[in-house]
Amino acid sequence: MNTHAVRVIYKFEMMRAWETLLQSFVSPVLSTSLYFVVFGAAIGGRIEQVQGVSYGAFIVPGLVMLALLTQSISNASFGIFFPRFTGTIYEILSAPISSFEILLGYVGAAATKSLIIGVIILVTAGFFVPLEIMHPVWMAGFLVLTCVSFSLFGFIIGLWADNFEKLQLIPLLVITPLVFLGGSFYSIHMLPPAWQTVTLFNPVVYLISGFRWSFFEVSDVSVGLSLLMVLVFLTACLLVVWWMFKTGYRLKQ
């Protein structure tokens, strides 16, 4: 294994985050705090409890997921798209490094950055609402699995996109609506029965539900199903990435 290569790619990607500290870490914390102000204080004042949890605390797992998903995708997609865009990808392709090692460097760094952001948001949330995590191991598991699988998804977008517009297309037009409609700010049981059924086709529902269960032991779907869905998504992403590397899709002609 070319550990030096994995290390330099990982380090390079992490350095990029430190060099753009405001954009990378401060911005998601600020937007999460704004969500707390708007949803937690303004609207939360009118909704006392959801499934026995105060509304302010109820939205924390959804907010963390919202940040994790968007950050994982944007970090990983930009990480691989930019060298393709500038042409510096030639160096990666001509180096003695396997597809797995490339993935480890880029996706590892993107997942780490998202994880850091997730933890920062959790800590920030602690300043707004009292937080209790009933199943910390499950919480950490969901956190890591989500970071990794959505970083993989971002990596796929970064390989697929051939311009900046496409790079933003999926996160803006698909992911953000799915997260907002996936129960970040409400329980799907608050929806009319027909919409509840429709919402079950949204994969993000399972992520948020499982993650929320690890905090409060309340969920929209069973935690086992949530875990299964995350693992299915992770496997699907791995298969797509494997196919992309095998065929050289958008990397090698």
Place this chain on the structure above:
Amino acid sequence: MQPIVSVRDLSKTYGNGHHALKEVSLDIARGEILALLGPNGAGKTTLISVICGIVNASSGSVSVAGHDNVRDYRATRGMIGLVPQELTLGAFDTVWNTVKFSRGLFGKQPDPAYLERLLRDLSLWDRKGSMLMTLSGGMKRRVLIAKALSHEPNVLFLDEPTAGVDVELRRDMWALVRRLRESGVTIILTTHYIEEAEAIADRVGVISDGRLLLVENKLELMHKLGSKQITVELETALAGVPGALADWSLQLSEDGTRLSYSYDPHTADARIQELLCAISAAGLVMKDLKTTQSSLEEIFVRLVKEPS
């Protein structure tokens, strides 16, 4: 002796149907400088890209020091350094960091002393902390070379290394290439500049339309294909070539003062003494005499124009 790079029946057809390489076979000897000449779109960059692993071959094989470049890609790529044609560098990294990155990417332990020597050799040491975006084109070219050499490769590919650089930098590059060769590095360069191949290459390969037309020792190529021309300047202008010299296929200049005769110096056509006697016998007075040999450029133009 086993060639360090061996290319066998290599073909490449791109997705759009463009047949960029057509059954190219080539052996590159250890420690030589090989110049690949060819017009735009001839397939030079594709050939290099396939050897380096950036482009997949449609058929054929490549081996580096006996290792197949697909099966044993770690071994082959670790031996190769590539300087691309375009100035493809990140913008916000520093010279030092980008060179360090390249060394790590190729699986080498950090070696600040070696990298310092390398940057000093390339006159980049003073700019080691500079952001890449602040460097001039020539400096960026040097950085690309430093990156390619950062992992101490045995084989260095230079794709149009002096395209768009000034004369001074070009000569610096040539000196660097010669130094690298002396240190045992095998160098393959593609170029449009015949002057470049003529100045530094040991062997010259000519590619046109995806086919490798020939690979020859540079001097032998010039020797074999290079024709000579003798030009006689006359004391008085002529209206036409005198009838006594009609058998010699002479060319008369427009002003009628110069007679030229092209010949192959290695064949029986080279009857210079006879020609001069014939000119004298025709009553012409010679004022001056000069001979010229065709350059690699003329040979190249002739080769790529010939139907394959």
